[in-house]
Amino acid sequence: MGRATVADIKGRDFSELDKEAKENTENTNKGSNTNKNRNTTTSDSRGRKNRRRQKKTMVVHPVQRLFDACKDVFAHAGTGFVPPPDKIEQLSALLDDIKPVDVGLSPRMSFFSPQAARRAPTITYLHIHECEKFSMGIFCLPPSGVLPLHNHPGMTVFSKLLFGTMHIKSYDWVVGAPSNASAVAEPSQTQCSEVRLAKVKVDSNLTAPCKTSILYPADGGNMHCFTAVTACAVLDVLGPPYSDAEGRHCTYYLAYPFTKFSDDTGDEQVSIPDEEKNNYAWLQERDKPEDLVVKGALYTGPVIREN
Numbered sequence: 001m002g003r004a005t006v007a008d009i010k011g012r013d014f015s016e017l018d019k020e021a022k023e024n025t026e027n028t029n030k031g032s033n034t035n036k037n038r039n040t041t042t043s044d045s046r047g048r049k050n051r052r053r054q055k056k057t058m059v060v061h062p063v064q065r066l067f068d069a070c071k072d073v074f075a076h077a078g079t080g081f082v083p084p085p086d087k088i089e090q091l092s093a094l095l096d097d098i099k100p101v102d103v104g105l106s107p108r109m110s111f112f113s114p115q116a117a118r119r120a121p122t123i124t125y126l127h128i129h130e131c132e133k134f135s136m137g138i139f140c141l142p143p144s145g146v147l148p149l150h151n152h153p154g155m156t157v158f159s160k161l162l163f164g165t166m167h168i169k170s171y172d173w174v175v176g177a178p179s180n181a182s183a184v185a186e187p188s189q190t191q192c193s194e195v196r197l198a199k200v201k202v203d204s205n206l207t208a209p210c211k212t213s214i215l216y217p218a219d220g221g222n223m224h225c226f227t228a229v230t231a232c233a234v235l236d237v238l239g240p241p242y243s244d245a246e247g248r249h250c251t252y253y254l255a256y257p258f259t260k261f262s263d264d265t266g267d268e269q270v271s272i273p274d275e276e277k278n279n280y281a282w283l284q285e286r287d288k289p290e291d292l293v294v295k296g297a298l299y300t301g302p303v304i305r306e307n
Contacts, residue, residue, distance in 0.1 A: 062098050062102045063098070063102055063128070063301060063302050064304060064305060066091075066136070067136065069091055069094055070091070070133075070237060070239070071133075071134075072087070073091050073239065074133040074239035075133065077133045077134060077156075079153075079154035079246060079248060080154045081154075081156065081217075081239065081240065082156050082216055083156060083239070088156075091158055092211070092212045092214065095158055095160040095212040095235065096212055098162070100163050102302070103138060103162070103299075103301040104299070104300045104302070105138070105140075105163075105233055105301070107163055107164070107231055111124040111297065112142050112164075112231035113142060114142055114143050114144075115142055119291065120145075120291040120292065121141070121146075121228075122142070122145075122293045122294075122295055123139060123140065123141050123142075123147065123293065123295070124140040124294070124295055124297045125138070125139055125295070125296050126140065126296075126297055127296060127299060128299050128301070128304065129304055129306075131241075132240065132241075134237060134238060134240060134241060135236075135237070135238045135242075136236070137236055137299075138162070138234065138236070138299070139226075139233065139234045140233050141166070141226065141228035141231065141232050141233070141234070143228055143229075144227070144228060145228040146225070146226065146227050146228070147226040147227075147292075148225055148289050149169070149224065149225040149252065149253045149254070149255055149283070150223065150224070150225075150251060150252050151222055151223045151250065151251050152215060152217075152222050152223075153222075153248050153251070154217050154240075154247075155238055155239065155240060155241075156216055156217065156238075156239050157214070157215045157237070157238050158213070158214055158236070159212065159214075159234050159235070160212045160213075160234065160235040161206050161207075161208045161210055161213075161233075162234065163208045163231075163232060163233055164207075164231050164232025164233065165205055165206070165208075165228075165229040165230045166205065166206050166207075166226055166227065166232045166234070167204070167206075167228075167229055168202050168203075168204065168206055168213070168221075168224060168225070169200070169224065169227075170200070170202045170222075170223060170224035170225070171199060171200055171201060171222075171224070171283065172198060172201050172218070172220070172221060172222055172223070173196065173198050173218075173222075174197040174199050177197035194285070195261055195284045197280060197281075197283075198255075198281055198282075198283045199279060199280050200279045200281065201220065201221035202224070208232070251285055252285070252286050253283040253285060253286060254283070254284045254286050255282070255283055256281060256282045257277075257281060257282075258272065258277045258280040258281060258282065260282060
């Protein structure tokens with residue numbers, strides 16, 4: 001999702017957890033001085049064997065596996081980067097297996113409670129990790145929460161619905177189709193009045209558990225809108241992430257039926273059978289919606305070890 005909608009939360013303080021872990025370790029290692037002095041060599045040998053056994057049986061948490069895979073998959077990511085098919089399959093498989101409990105989430109959390117109908121529900125973003133190559137985060141939507149139609153320029157995005165039901169409507173640009181700068185759909189929009197033809201890629205509900213959705217720089221539904229049918233959470237992996245400095249800006253859009261501007265552009269240039277016209281729309285850039293509120297909150301899931 002766009003930097004315009006993502007809170008700048010950069011990590012958390014684990015000093016208390018580290019302190020507690022050290023104290024537990026010290027208590028575990030305490031023993032009788034008499035026992036320590038007896039058969040020291042044998043005890044040391046057993047200790048080394050136990051440590052080796054622990055290393056062999058250590059289980060890597062799903063979020064850590066995902067992070068390690070992202071480091072590999074997006075190692076050379078830049079604008080327009082698309083991972084090779086085997087890497088896409090690898091990352092998708094890891095995301096498919098992640099459950100809400102793996103990231104410290106429960107539908108009972110306050111993020112997902114119904115809100116007053118007089119305003120657009122507030123969406124919560126949980127920052128997990130961000131670097132120059134990729135980002136990981138979770139969007140928490142209460143019922144009726146909406147992430148408006150927006151794009152992902154030059155990016156490959158993996159979205160895993162962790163729980164709930166969400167409606168997704170996504171579009172791809174129609175290559176070679178004319179645009180119309182004179183068709184002013186919303187005169188109040190200050191960014192651009194031009195409308196451009198796009199084709200609907202997805203227009204359906206998704207209910208967890210389901211497969212990970214993937215969009216690419218030029219296809220797969222690069223522009224999409226999420227609407228929460230029920231409370232839901234989406235784990236997003238973006239590679240590379242949004243970057244104003246590198247030209248990867250988040251742009252929002254208004255969508256209009258194909259028939260609204262088809263006569264203005266000339267039907268001879270846009271030849272679409274009547275039965276398929278509902279699969280196309282005219283998109284117009286817009287300002288960030290005023291009623292869109294995305295608040296950052298602390299990610300409380302498992303710690304990611306970056307080294």
